[in-house]
Amino acid sequence: MTEVFARERTMHDLHTRRVRVLRTTPVAPSMVRITLGGDDLARFSADGPADHVKVFFPDPETGVLTVPEPGGFRKPRAEGAPAIILRDYTPLAFRPDAEGGPELDLDFVLHGDHGVAAAWAARAKPGDELGIGGPRASVLAPAGADSAIIVADESALPAATRWLQAFDASVPVTGLFFVKDPETSAYLDGADGEKRELHWFTGADRASALEAALRALPIGERTFVFLAGEATTLIPLRRYLRRELGLSKAQADVHGYWKRGEVALDHHAPLDPADPED
Ligand SMILES: Cc1cc2nc3c(=O)[nH]c(=O)nc-3n(C[C@H](O)[C@H](O)[C@H](O)COP(=O)(O)OP(=O)(O)OC[C@H]3O[C@@H](n4cnc5c(N)ncnc54)[C@H](O)[C@@H]3O)c2cc1C
Numbered sequence: 263m264t265e266v267f268a269r270e271r272t273m274h275d276l277h278t279r280r281v282r283v284l285r286t287t288p289v290a291p292s293m294v295r296i297t298l299g300g301d302d303l304a305r306f307s308a309d310g311p312a313d314h315v316k317v318f319f320p321d322p323e324t325g326v327l328t329v330p331e332p333g334g335f336r337k338p339r340a341e342g343a344p345a346i347i348l349r350d351y352t353p354l355a356f357r358p359d360a361e362g363g364p365e366l367d368l369d370f371v372l373h374g375d376h377g378v379a380a381a382w383a384a385r386a387k388p389g390d391e392l393g394i395g396g397p398r399a400s401v402l403a404p405a406g407a408d409s410a411i412i413v414a415d416e417s418a419l420p421a422a423t424r425w426l427q428a429f430d431a432s433v434p435v436t437g438l439f440f441v442k443d444p445e446t447s448a449y450l451d452g453a454d455g456e457k458r459e460l461h462w463f464t465g466a467d468r469a470s471a472l473e474a475a476l477r478a479l480p481i482g483e484r485t486f487v488f489l490a491g492e493a494t495t496l497i498p499l500r501r502y503l504r505r506e507l508g509l510s511k512a513q514a515d516v517h518g519y520w521k522r523g524e525v526a527l528d529h530h531a532p533l534d535p536a537d538p539e540d
Contacts, residue, residue, distance in 0.1 A: 266406035266484050267512035272309065273399050276332035278318070279303060283390040284365060290449040292372045292442070293416060295354070296386055298394070303364035308353040310400035311424035312488065312517070317368065318393030319347045319382050329393030349379040349526060350519070352420035353397065366394070371416045377525070403428040404512070407486035410435045411479060413472070413499065415491030416442070417519040419449050425488055426453050433457065438475050440468045440491065469495050477502065486513060493518025493527065497534045504537075511539055 279302035287295040308315070316335065320327040321344065328344045330337075335346045355367040370383035382392075403410075403425070410429055414422040414437070422437060429435050437450070437460040444464045454460045463471045476499055481487065487503060489496050496516055503514035518533045532538035 267404040267486055267510070268406070269404050269512075270402040271399055274307060274397060276396065276398055277302075277306075278329050278332050278334075278393055278395045279306070280327075280329055281366065281392055281394055283386050283388050283392070284362070285388060286386050289369060290416070290419075290443070290446045293369055293419070293446070293449065294372060294383055294386070295367055295369050296383060298366045298368065298392065299360075299363055301363065302394075303356075303366055304358075306353075306356055306358070306364065306366060306394075308356060308397050308400055310397075310402055311428040312352070312421045312490070312515075313397040313400050313424075314350045314352055315368075315397055316348045316393075316395035317351045317379065318395065319349070319378050320391070321345050321347060322378055322381065327391050327393060330395075332395065335395070347378050348393075348395070349377075350529060351379075352418075352424070354420040354423060369420045404486050406484060407433065408484040409433060409482065410486045410488070411438065411476070411481070412436070413438045413440075413476065413487070413489040413491070413496075415440050415495070415519075416446060417492075418490035418517075419446075421488075421490055423450065423453065426450075426458060431457060434459070436479060437461065438472055439463065440472045440495065473498055473502070481507060481509070486515070488515045490517040490519050493521040493533050500534055501537065 281298040281300040284297045284299040289295045318329045326344050328346050330346055351368045354369050357365045372384050373380045375381040412422050412425045434457045440463045447462045500516045503509045518529055521527045
């Protein structure tokens, strides 16, 4: 059944871009939409629902923004060279033909001042500069899926938004969202509908309520499942899907977007160190 979940992939020329904040808009109790603009955004493209860009931030101590050459952030840095500070974000919406030039929306979770990205986003104002790298590739939704389940916390709500749009309106999609604040559900106001069923889990026991809800859902041979959010919360869900139900990696697509207590999680590292991907 793997071909059911085959996904069209487009590789992009790798670019790094300098962009400026055009405006900021609160979109949930602890989420802000930052709309970026600038000529460097010409020919930006990110058609896949779970595409991501590398965002380069100014050094919080010096204020200096270092935007490397494409791919340059992977190379070893010379001693004394300014730090490259980067995190992963989801390009929520790109408007190439906006009135004042191309615009890109990124939504940031404001989780406090202990993260460079969250601290920057909390203070962002028009004119502030950032760097953007990628996306390297865009991967479309699996065309053969006849239903989908999307599991996300706040950090993956931009990706969830894109998944809800990526499937044809005739394909039933169930969203299971685990978030701190019940009012975060306003983020997806208007996204529910006949074939779009959205459930929100909040409060201290949200992880167990989420797992119970996932276990209660029918998962057929053509049901695609995407999960993203805090890595350790996703481990039991991944074990259920991959080990108990025996779903393939293509059918159950699981991504740790951040990890409690870890700075700049490498999302290519195994989500579950005790059970790395095969
Ligand atoms: C493919 C991909 C796409 C992503 N898309 C988005 C997106 O669109 N919007 C978005 O907000 N995030 C997104 N993330 C998650 C984001 O990259 C991380 O949350 C990142 O660690 C934030 O950087 P920071 O500098 O704020 O915190 P860091 O310096 O990385 O971490 C500092 C501390 O904050 C904690 N922390 C990090 N993130 C969170 C969080 N969300 N909530 C609570 N505590 C946290 C860490 O555990 C650590 O203790 C995405 C991640 C990936 C891999």
